Amino acid sequence: MRLIACLNGDRRPGAHPALPVSPEQIVADARAAVAAGADEVHVHPRDGGGAESLEPQVVTPLLRLLRAELPDVPVSFTTALSAEPDPVRRYDLVQRWSALPFSASVNLHEPGSVEVARLLIDRRVAVEAGVWTPDAARILVASGLAGDFSRVLVEPMQTTTEDALHNASAIDAVLDRAGLELPRLLHGRDATAWPVLDTAVAAGLDVRIGLEDTLRDSENNAVEDNAALVALATARMSAAA
Template structure:
């Protein structure tokens, strides 16, 4: 049986006013990381932040967050390179080139302007490339490029909408023939349905406060640990 992975997306760009459990410092993120890995998460995705809480690709911020998480867990740790995370004065690709501590993997949203430059910078540094495909157009652009040969994981990211199954199945039909591992997830209203679909179809998935702040029935959850426990109970962790 193909191994599937349950990733935990610990913080995203959320603030504590959206959910009090969101880890907004490297130290609180590390504490959550230790808890969710003990509960079954096999991979982590974090958004490093500046001292005042903004997403960041700056070398010092990436190093601080990645080192803090790695100090307490022994699973792959990835970061975002989303356009919203760039706060510096040069380019995202130059920031990646200057990283002093490398994450295991990094996501690149293929519809964003700097996607190819970011992919090149990551591959040059030896960071595994996760191609974030949000639409069929983005999937076709990625498929038509040479970068699929350098992609370790395809991230199929579904919008916050009540019914995304048809879109997810169309994306899967496009990318699964490549044989590259797929991680399927939603956000907001699609988070739990996409997790269940990933379990049904036997692909990796993720859960965490970046994507959703409630349980599958809209119930309150205390934080990332509760989300991972619920996801594990629904079959999201399987080897």
């Protein structure tokens, strides 16, 4: 079971006082999250104005800083359309990345996702399949690339724990019927983040936590930063072991 720190996601600058935006903030946060127990780091690169960006001139310097600071820690970058809404331009930007992360997440419900996944696989980047719905799971199965992905991110976005877990079960059913044996990571968001994490831990799945997923602890108190969230998750994982 691995714990991934998801540092910033698509949250706007200022959504939390400790949300990392600049390269220096992201690198410092990644270092602190790993020290708190994270095995990997997932990042949405940001431009000088704090907006998500897949531009090579944003991605490359950030990746080099992360590698210099944390050479043995796998780093994942997003390819979400929240960072580049035009699927054609997104493909072009990813194609022009001169420095490549260890892995990249691709949301399979988004237009152009299979093409981006194939591009990354051809470039020998480990690709995580972001699966939000059973239909997205069917896209994964039908893509012809299922065996080439490194992990499935089961990502229910429902706002209640009951609905989120029901959706996750429906996703798993599609993957199971297809005989897809890739590692799976299960996570929720905001109100469902902690109960879904506990469900994932109990099932022995990979998990993630960070300010991308929640700004609060399991008691609904504001947290200090990503490292605090990772420390809380690490404690819950240890208690369940």
